[in-house]
Amino acid sequence: MTARGSRRLDKTGIVQIAASLGVSPSTVSRALRPETAHLVREDRRKKILDLAEKQHFLPNVGARMLRKGVNMSLTVVVPLDENIFFSEFYGRFLAGTLHAAAARGWGVQICTLQRKEGRSFREAMQHLALNSSGLIYLAEPLSPADVQELKGYRRPFVLTKSALPPVVSAADVGVPVVGVDNIAGARSAASLLLQLGHRKIGLLLGPAGSRDAHERRQGYLEMLEKAGARPRPEWIHEGAFSAESGRVGLNKLLKTAERPTAVCCANDEIAFGAINAAHVAGLKCPDDLSVVGFDDGIWATACQPALTTIRQPLADMAERSVGLIVEAAASPGRLNRAMLDEMPAPMMIRESTRPVRVSDRK
Amino acid sequence: MTARGSRRLDKTGIVQIAASLGVSPSTVSRALRPETAHLVREDRRKKILDLAEKQHFLPNVGARMLRKGVNMSLTVVVPLDENIFFSEFYGRFLAGTLHAAAARGWGVQICTLQRKEGRSFREAMQHLALNSSGLIYLAEPLSPADVQELKGYRRPFVLTKSALPPVVSAADVGVPVVGVDNIAGARSAASLLLQLGHRKIGLLLGPAGSRDAHERRQGYLEMLEKAGARPRPEWIHEGAFSAESGRVGLNKLLKTAERPTAVCCANDEIAFGAINAAHVAGLKCPDDLSVVGFDDGIWATACQPALTTIRQPLADMAERSVGLIVEAAASPGRLNRAMLDEMPAPMMIRESTRPVRVSDRK
DNA sequence: ACCGTGCATGACAACGTTTGCATTGCAAGA
DNA sequence: TCTTGCAATGCAAACGTTGTCATGCACGGT
Numbered sequence: 001m002t003a004r005g006s007r008r009l010d011k012t013g014i015v016q017i018a019a020s021l022g023v024s025p026s027t028v029s030r031a032l033r034p035e036t037a038h039l040v041r042e043d044r045r046k047k048i049l050d051l052a053e054k055q056h057f058l059p060n061v062g063a064r065m066l067r068k069g070v071n072m073s074l075t076v077v078v079p080l081d082e083n084i085f086f087s088e089f090y091g092r093f094l095a096g097t098l099h100a101a102a103a104r105g106w107g108v109q110i111c112t113l114q115r116k117e118g119r120s121f122r123e124a125m126q127h128l129a130l131n132s133s134g135l136i137y138l139a140e141p142l143s144p145a146d147v148q149e150l151k152g153y154r155r156p157f158v159l160t161k162s163a164l165p166p167v168v169s170a171a172d173v174g175v176p177v178v179g180v181d182n183i184a185g186a187r188s189a190a191s192l193l194l195q196l197g198h199r200k201i202g203l204l205l206g207p208a209g210s211r212d213a214h215e216r217r218q219g220y221l222e223m224l225e226k227a228g229a230r231p232r233p234e235w236i237h238e239g240a241f242s243a244e245s246g247r248v249g250l251n252k253l254l255k256t257a258e259r260p261t262a263v264c265c266a267n268d269e270i271a272f273g274a275i276n277a278a279h280v281a282g283l284k285c286p287d288d289l290s291v292v293g294f295d296d297g298i299w300a301t302a303c304q305p306a307l308t309t310i311r312q313p314l315a316d317m318a319e320r321s322v323g324l325i326v327e328a329a330a331s332p333g334r335l336n337r338a339m340l341d342e343m344p345a346p347m348m349i350r351e352s353t354r355p356v357r358v359s360d361r362k
Numbered sequence: 363m364t365a366r367g368s369r370r371l372d373k374t375g376i377v378q379i380a381a382s383l384g385v386s387p388s389t390v391s392r393a394l395r396p397e398t399a400h401l402v403r404e405d406r407r408k409k410i411l412d413l414a415e416k417q418h419f420l421p422n423v424g425a426r427m428l429r430k431g432v433n434m435s436l437t438v439v440v441p442l443d444e445n446i447f448f449s450e451f452y453g454r455f456l457a458g459t460l461h462a463a464a465a466r467g468w469g470v471q472i473c474t475l476q477r478k479e480g481r482s483f484r485e486a487m488q489h490l491a492l493n494s495s496g497l498i499y500l501a502e503p504l505s506p507a508d509v510q511e512l513k514g515y516r517r518p519f520v521l522t523k524s525a526l527p528p529v530v531s532a533a534d535v536g537v538p539v540v541g542v543d544n545i546a547g548a549r550s551a552a553s554l555l556l557q558l559g560h561r562k563i564g565l566l567l568g569p570a571g572s573r574d575a576h577e578r579r580q581g582y583l584e585m586l587e588k589a590g591a592r593p594r595p596e597w598i599h600e601g602a603f604s605a606e607s608g609r610v611g612l613n614k615l616l617k618t619a620e621r622p623t624a625v626c627c628a629n630d631e632i633a634f635g636a637i638n639a640a641h642v643a644g645l646k647c648p649d650d651l652s653v654v655g656f657d658d659g660i661w662a663t664a665c666q667p668a669l670t671t672i673r674q675p676l677a678d679m680a681e682r683s684v685g686l687i688v689e690a691a692a693s694p695g696r697l698n699r700a701m702l703d704e705m706p707a708p709m710m711i712r713e714s715t716r717p718v719r720v721s722d723r724k
Numbered sequence: 725a726c727c728g729t730g731c732a733t734g735a736c737a738a739c740g741t742t743t744g745c746a747t748t749g750c751a752a753g754a
Numbered sequence: 755t756c757t758t759g760c761a762a763t764g765c766a767a768a769c770g771t772t773g774t775c776a777t778g779c780a781c782g783g784t
Contacts, residue, residue, distance in 0.1 A: 012740055024764045029742060034489075036742095041762065056516040056695065061433060061493040063740035065424025066769045073471070073493065080461065082677065085453035086660050094472075095444045102442070102474060107493065109435070109471045110456075112464060127396075131423040131435065131469065154418040243664075298448050302605075315444065333418065374770055386734045391772060398772095403732065425770035428739050 013057050021047055028052075032059065073107040074156075074325045075129035077139045080112040088268070088297035089162070089314065093138060096318025104326055113139045121146035125153075133332075134325035137163055141211070144168055150175050156328030157336050158321040166214035170340040176324045177340045178317050182212055182294075185310040185345030186219025186264070189292045192308070192347060193262045194227050197356035198290060202235035202260035204249040204270045210241070216266045216294060235260050239270070246273020254281055261356050262290035268297045271307055275352065286354040296348050305351035313343045375419050383409055390414075394421065435469040436518075436687045437491035439501045442474040450630070450659035451524070451676065455500060458680025466688055475501045483508035487515075495694075496687035499525055503572070506530055512537050518690030519698050520683040528576035532702040538686045539702045540679050544574055544656075547672040547707030548581025548626070551654045554670070554709060555624045556589050559718035560652060564597035564622035566611040566632045572603070578628045578656060597622050601632075608635020616643055623718050624652035630659045633669055637714065652715040656707075667713035675705045 014032070018025040023044065030036040031048040040048070051057075065071050076097055078084055085091045094110070101108045109132050115124035121142065129135060134156030141163050142150075150157070151174040161170055161179025170177040193201050203220050206213025224230050234256045239245030246265060250273070253260055265271035271293030275285045283289050285305055293300065296311035320341055328336060376394070380387040385406065392398040393410040402410070413419075427433050438459055440446055447453045456472070463470045471494050477486035483504065491497060496518030503525050504512075512519070513536040523532055523541025532539040555563050565582050568575025586592050596618045599611030608627060612635070615622055627633035633655030640651045647653055647667055655662065658673035682703055690698060 014741065025740090026742075026765080027763060030763090033742095039762070044762090058517065059492060060428065060740050062424050062427025062429075062431075063769090064742080065493075066422065066428050066771085067424075067740080067742045069424075069769070071423060078460075080464070082454065082457045082461070083660060084457055085447035086450075088448075091447035091453060092444065095446055098440075098472060098474065099442065099444070102476065107471055107473060107491070109469055110460060111469060112460065114464065129469070130421060131427075155420065298445060376771065387770090388734060388736095388772075389732085392733090395772095401732070406732090422770050425739090426772080428741085429770080429772045431739070 013060065017048065017051055017055065017057060020051060023048070032057075071131070071133045072105060072329075073109060073132045074101060074134045074136060074322065074329075075109040075111055075132040076136045077111060077113055077128070079139050080114070088295050089312070090138060092314040093160075093318050096315035097136065097322055099315070100319040100322035104322065106322070106326065115140070120149060122149040125149075133329040134158070136160075136321045136325060139163065141165065141209070147173055153336060154333055156325045156332075158324050160317070160321075161340070161342070162210075162212050164211045166209065166211050171338060174338045175336040176321075176328075176338075178321050178324070179340075179342055180212075180312045180317070180345045181342040182215035182345070183219035183222070185294060185312075185347075186216040187223040188345070188347050189264050189294065189310050190220045190223035190227075192349070192353065193264065193290060193292065194223070194229065196262070196290065196353060198260075198262040199227075199229045199356075200235075200258065200260045200262070201229060201231055202250075202253045202263040203231055203237070204246055204253075204263055204265045204274055205236065205238045206241050206266035206270070208238060213238075213241070213266050220264050231260070232256070241267045241269055243269045243273035243276065246270035246275075247277040248273075250274040250277040251281070254278075254283075260289075262353070263292070265291060265293045268293040268295040268300055268307060268309055271309065271352070272299070272303060275303070275305070275307075286352050290353040290356075292353060294345075300348070301350070307348075308350045308353040309348050310345045311348050312345060316343050375422060379410065379413050379417065379419060382413060385410070394419075433493070433495045434467060434691075435471060435494045436463060436496045436498060436684065436691075437471040437473055437494040438498045439473055439475055439490070441501050442476070450657050451674070452500060454660075454676040455522075455680050458677035459498065459684055461677070462681040462684035466684065468684070468688065477502070482511060484511040487511075495691040496520070498522075498683045498687060501525065503527065509535055515698060516695055518687045518694075520686050522679070522683070523702070523704070524572075524574050526573045528571065528573050533700060536700045537698040538683075538690075538700075540683050540686070541702075541704055542574075542674045542679065542707045543704040544577035544707070545581035545584070547656060547674075547709075548578040549585040550707070550709050551626050551656065551672050552582050552585035552589075554711070554715065555626065555652060555654060556585070556591065558624070558652065558715060560622075560624040561589075561591045561718075562597075562620065562622045562624070563591060563593055564612075564615045564625040565593055565599070566608055566615075566625055566627045566636055567598065567600045568603050568628035568632070570600060575600075575603070575628050582626050593622070594618070603629045603631055605631045605635035605638065608632035608637075609639040610635075612636040612639040613643070616640075616645075622651075624715070625654070627653060627655045630655040630657040630662055630669060630671055633671065633714070634661070634665060637665070637667070637669075648714050648716040652718075654715060658710050662710070663712070669710075670712045670715040671710050672707045673710050674707060678705050 014025045014028045018028045028048050031040040031045045098108050113124055136158045138160055144165055147168050157175045159175050159177050161177050205217050237249030237252050271291050274291050278285050278289050285291055293307050293309035296309045300307040300309050376387045376390045380390045390410050393402045393407045460470055475486055498520045500522055506527055509530050519537045521537050521539050523539050567579050599614050601607030633653050636653050637647045640647050645651050655669050655671035658671045662669040662671050
């Protein structure tokens with residue numbers, strides 16, 4: 001694409017090549033594109049391609065997009081954080097998006113919301129990624145007011161459930177919401193520990209206000225209460241999704257009169273922190289304390305012991321999100337589908353859980 | 363942008379809004395853009411904005427780009443690997459690129475090379491990211507033949523030095539090459555250990571064929587030979603940039619007749635592996651063995667002990683790369699500058715190094 | 725009253741590629 | 755020899771926005 005203000009004296013790209021070779025611009029255009037090259041006689045096509053390469057021809061993307069009326073490109077919106085891609089969620093979701101989009105011949109752009117103080121969500125979105133055909137929102141969690149502003153939004157849009165506030169029903173958002181089935185995942189984590197004979201089970205939860213934390217807490221409590229193993233209030237700790245929170249939380253639980261024999265952790269990092277704190281306190285995992293995480297991040301297999309965890313199928317979520325964007329982009333101007341797509345969260349049983357010892361039973 | 367094949371019966375966007383309000387499309391275009399909105403009378407501007415919102419108007423990016431002749435978007439080319447963003451190099455470089463581009467009002471796209479068997483590098487590049495104004499190449503390392511094909515390349519392009527083969531002079535590539543000063547960094551790692559009194563220093567190197575590994579080996583050896591502390595051949599291990607390689611390498615070193623009291627590791631992961639292997643062998647780091655890494659990745663501070671390492675300033679490299687792309691895009695069609703920009707690699711002294719014990723001196 | 729200036733607005737052509745439809749030439753078959 | 759079908763190619767319009775230049779009107783100064 002030529003620089004602005006540099007008025008061309010000679011003809012533009014394709015027209016200039018056509019003039020040089022004595023053919024029409026249509027022929028040059030056909031020769032240059034893989035999907036129409038076969039319509040041009042081989043010897044002529046070669047000449048066109050050779051001259052194009054010699055003159056370093058690059059097609060004008062604006063002209064192409066205007067004429068074809070097609071823009072196969074989507075944007076992933078992420079938080080502005082220098083460590084953002086090291087997170088299992090963002091790093092793997094982005095890699096999955098890249099893969100899923102490439103498989104469809106679509107491009108991926110990435111940007112941040114850049115929401116200034118006092119501006120509404122709608123205002124922030126107004127000039128966001130105008131050069132793409134759809135948005136996958138992975139950025140800062142939205143408030144209930146933000147979610148309201150999504151109603152009636154016409155651009156193809158997918159929201160990850162993690163960005164929803166706990167109190168909002170996903171199906172009422174007015175856009176597709178993709179996420180993991182936290183409740184079922186948490187239930188199966190608790191269920192595993194129950195099956196292993198544990199009855200004194202602690203919970204190391206995530207932050208208040210987090211959709212994932214909220215749903216995982218719900219899943220743990222439902223299963224434990226149903227089994228008559230409702231954790232004592234002092235066996236429940238709420239904190240950030242971090243190893244430090246896990247350490248603090250476990251130390252708190254270990255100080256109780258009758259410590260738990262197992263803990264459910266709301267994410268893998270909390271679990272790592274808990275395992276570390278147990279080790280420091282002289283407890284062996286899983287001999288003295290079973291630990292279950294949630295995420296199945298890259299370190300879940302590498303840590304000692306390898307972590308039993310609930311897998312968050314991020315590549316599947318990415319694949320689903322891209323599919324929804326491509327589908328919505330095929331009929332532009334329509335309302336987004338109001339739907340919730342929850343991926344199942346399989347259990348990965350590894351080394352950090354074992355049956356409760358007889359002496360540990362209550 | 364309308365879907366292809368869907369012939370509009372009514373007028374297009376701006377023209378349709380103009381017709382509805384009885385103004386000219388020029389006025390609507392001015393009202394809709396922040397930079398020209400002030401030219402339109404306020405009451406009229408409000409009417410235009412209200413109608414645009416009611417009709418869910420989105421500007422046609424193809425038409426804009428064609429008419430303005432501007433495309434402020436760059437593409438980062440990465441390997442196709444589901445774990446790619448967890449790597450310190452890729453994760454932090456991408457985050458840095460996002461930040462640097464946003465600061466300049468540029469967009470970031472991300473894609474993979476998708477190079478099929480038997481195709482040349484030039485062929486793979488030919489249809490790559492045609493909708494952006496420049497490329498930052500972070501993908502698979504190039505062969506000397508690949509590098510030759512970059513000569514004469516006209517699109518704005520930046521290559522990270524990590525992608526260069528060891529034998530190629532960076533300044534001869536014909537495009538800007540951005541990297542870290544590996545040699546100086548490696549020298550300072552070796553120098554630190556020498557200053558701490560170590561004279562029996564082992565090397566856990568990266569893979570043959572890697573530019574970074576090649577340069578770091580050179581830096582270590584230059585400094586150690588100069589100090590008369592050239593490592594014995596059996597104190598040098600070459601392997602992948604991985605924790606496993608570090609473990610294997612250190613175990614090999616520990617089996618030698620007179621084990622080193624310190625090791626230089628060609629990246630942080632090798633260092634983690636070495637620390638782990640030392641621990642398993644009953645050695646304390648840094649009491650019994652000092653370890654220096656290279657990268658200063660996100661785990662360097664979190665591991666036990668915190669790692670002394672050479673910092674690879676990836677955010678600076680990203681900032682520099684984006685600046686070079688934006689600068690080159692300002693004069694399209696010109697040859698890329700043949701240049702090498704090496705960032706200094708500062709030393710981060712933490713807990714994994716200490717002065718050699720008197721009894722350990724030779 | 726007249727003239728000059730500035731503001732708001734409109735007209736118009738341009739940006740560069742692509743595609744639908746028309747044309748032409750050539751080969752094959754009747 | 756004539757007709758028909760097909761491959762290759764060209765013409766012309768289209769895609770939607772915006773920059774540049776022109777114009778009209780209101781206001782202030784002489």
